[in-house]
Amino acid sequence: MKDSSDKKYTGIQAAVWIAAFLGLLIGFLIKQDDIMSVLKETAFFEHVFGKEPEFISRFEPPKKEEPESSPEEVIVLGKQPDTVKKGGSSVTQTESKPEENSVEARIHEQNDGERPAQTEKNSNPETEKPTASQQKPVAEQNVKPLSTEKPAPPSVAKMNQYLCFIVINGDGIVERKDVNRAVPKTNTPLTAALTALLEGPGIPELEKGYISLIPQGTRLLSASVQNKTAFINFSQEFAFNKYGVDGYLGQLMQIVYTATAFGTIENVQFLIEGQKNEYLGGEGVWIGTPLARYNFK
Template sequence: MSSDKKKNTGLFVAVWFLLLLLLLIVFFVKKDTIAGNLQKTDFFEKVFGMTPEFVKNHKDTKLSAQEKEETFSFDLLESGKTAEQTHKNTYEEATGSESIKAVKENADVILPEDDAAAEENAFYAENALAEALKPAEKEAESGKKDAVAAEKPKESIKTPAAVQTREVSLYFVVINSDGTVSRKAVKRTLPKSDSPLTDAVNALLSGPLPDERSKNCMSLIPEGTRLLGASVKNGVATLNFSEEFEFNPVGVEGYIAQLTQLVFTATEFSTVKSVQFLIEGEKKDYLGSEGQWIGSPLARSSF
């Protein structure tokens, strides 16, 4: 019996020791919570009439999960309100009479420490600044386009003017089957100008065109002859030719033909009745060694 009592007593002591150890472990693990509860319920004051210093000086530094969530939600809400108000103020100042520089300064707000709220605040500020700068950018772009338009000269569409022409008669010669030479008139369309006589004589000096040559038209004016000047006064056309005009390889028939070609071509104009020939600006009595008279104006009746 005595041995059983000792065993029971030892077991009882062991159980109490384990409970006491467990309570100590729980106390050290949850000491902040226990101290906080003891402080809130004022347990020692009610039971013992005094509160230990460690309970009295206890500060609860940990919040419950619900309290953390409520505190975080409240901070986030406050940050959102701050960001929204900042965005509103910045936008109102940007769209008012403030300068763009002031908008940029107002948009540079202090961000809250919370990352989510900071990003939201930055988003509002960036959008507000972008909205504020849009009117200025549009105005600058419009001004640039106007300046470019003002600098660029207006190009008027010019319709090519129709080239005016006139029809003239040019006189070439034809050698007949019997060897005689006769004149032949052809119609030529030339551009209209203030010097129709000059144009007609130059066209004659250039010779017949291919279709005119196909009709046996030819010119006996010496090759290389150039017109140096032409004028009309009192019905007399004065034609000044280069020295090549003075030498005709065909002979007398050639001299007569070349003078005939020029006199008949010039007198096609109503203002010309006769032609005075000059060679290198000089008036000569005879043309070539054959002695063809050119000392006075020649008319159609001269041939």
């Protein structure tokens, strides 16, 4: 009986070992790549036997293919997805652009849910500057164009002044011609009238044959009125007239008639460079006393 029991126990033990060996063999065949990878990475044979077998050193672990993400499982950060039912199963839908979803999904899978360090540049309308083609021309930016019209000059008050010019008739006789001219209004009307007279006849007067016998280059140095007498001071050019006596009489007549046109002036005292002279020119035309209009009748 004892021998029979021992044989029976030995048979059961052998069956257990065989089953265990078959289990290990099947597991090795199923997990062969993983076991070979572990043996190569840990250098098991080098530590135990001192040498790595050739089949271990030649072994290259297969590359694992990363599962492709399903567009139905993409979740865009910062926006709540809408869930709808599709064919009896829940499907997550997003409203973001396809390109942005795919980029964020790949980064999300590669970093195992961690936030990427750098993503695509987000368009921010507040920080981005418009391009040259998007910028409006200056004329369209509510900028008023500059006016090309010149502003009208301010109006200057005018006053009419009596001026005396000369006409020489066909017989060579000197005749007086009176002219009214508009000149700028001023507080010194006598000075304004004499200045206009020294400028000579204008185009309308020249067309009528009017001339001035006052020597060219004569300058008015000063003019004042005392007791109805005008003291008029001229430069040295006033003392020389190329037309002789008739020229001197003509230039004196022009000054006297122009000055006495003012109601406050009755006669004129002539001065040359501030000095009172008795005669004008070499011909001896008297200017030692004030001259009035009746001196030229």
